[in-house]
Amino acid sequence: MTLVLPDCIRHSRNQAGKAFIDIAHPAVSARIALEGAHLLQCTPSGQAPMLWVSPDDPQLPGKSLRGGIPLCWPWFGGDRPQSAHGIARRAPWQLSAAEQDAEGVYLRFELPADCIAEQLPGEPWQVHVEYRLGAAIEVQLTTRNLGEQPMKLSQALHTYLPVTAIQQARISGLDGAAYIDALDDWTHKTQAGDIDFTGELDRIYYGTSAAVQLHDAAHPVVVERQGSESVVVWNPWQAKSLRLSEFPANGYLGMLCIEAANAGPDARLLQPGESHTLGTRIRPANPAAAHVITQDSVQ
Structure with a gap:
């Protein structure tokens, strides 16, 4: 059955x-790539863009x-010898739901079972991602183990924020x-202050x-997390910027990443039939400027 899109949502x-x-x-303008179900741009009405994208x-x-919110799934970083950050970023996701109300939009994307079977043979995962976009960004990435054996899951919502x-x-x-500290031989340390x-x-x-909370003159935001006891903070600085693909030499000056994650000691072991949702909510630091969008409010 063909999905009927609200007037405010279109393919391009x-x-x-x-x-x-x-x-x-x-209430919001946004763009999501079907490859990777990748939220690339999101700008609430009357506000600056909430995400950084490489020019x-x-x-x-x-x-x-390079930018927005790449989905790192079902492994984060170099947890496996295959390509970094899993298969989700390049995979062809399918839009399965799209709704709107006065406060914003709700979209759901699913990664087809045949794609998972082809790229991860012997791993019967099921995964979908939901976006609620309006005055804030809400993302929920839900994974279920459909197999008969426990399977390890590490992942991240690799959010690029402007500064x-x-x-x-x-x-x-x-x-x-x-x-x-990934730059100091993966040494365990303790944060002191901001x-x-x-x-x-x-x-x-x-x-x-x-x-x-990200404190910035023009882009202060609060990053909340669900189903996550780890958060990745990253900036490549000058030397690494020169080695990154599709990244301007001075790009490090205007961005950083704050990533809701299940990484490091927070990787999860999903039992047969068990599901897990990793979520993040990114809102302006002024609470009065954001409104919670719940699926129940979308008609």
Whole structure:
């Protein structure tokens, strides 16, 4: 059955042929790539864009996108010897639900079973992602183990956020939290005070589900998490920026990543029939500027 889309949602392609879902709602404009079910852009009405996207990315079919919220699934980083961050970022997802109300839109994407079987033989996963977009961004990535054996799951919502100037940005909410420093031989350390940025930073904070706040002159946001006791904080700084694909040499100055995750010690072991939802909600730091969008409110 063909899915009937609300008037504010339509299919499109860029000049290279990459397929997108475009949202033009009175409360929010957004773009999601069908490859990866990748939320690339989201701008609430009257606000600045909430996500950072590389201006150097040609956004080609079959290629991962640099920016927005890549879905790292069903493994994060180098947890397996295959390509980093799993299969979801390049896979062809299917839009299975699209609804709107006065406050925004709700969309659901599913990764087809035959795609999972082809790329992960012997791993009977089922996975879908839900987006609720309006004054805030809400993402829920739900995985179920359909097999007869336990299966390990690590994952992240690899969120790229804009900042005015990286040297003035800071992150609060993780004082006293343990973290793994990927730049220091994966040493376990403890955060003291706020996080600031004076060089490359790549850390997995774990053992905490607390919300964190990005303090920035033009883009202050709060990042909340669901089903997550780990959060990844990353900025490549200058030298690594030069080695990254589709990334401007000075791109590190205007972005950082705060990623709701199940990473490091927070990787999950899903028993047969068990499901797990990893979620994040990103809202303006001024609580009055955001409104919770729930599936129940979408008609």
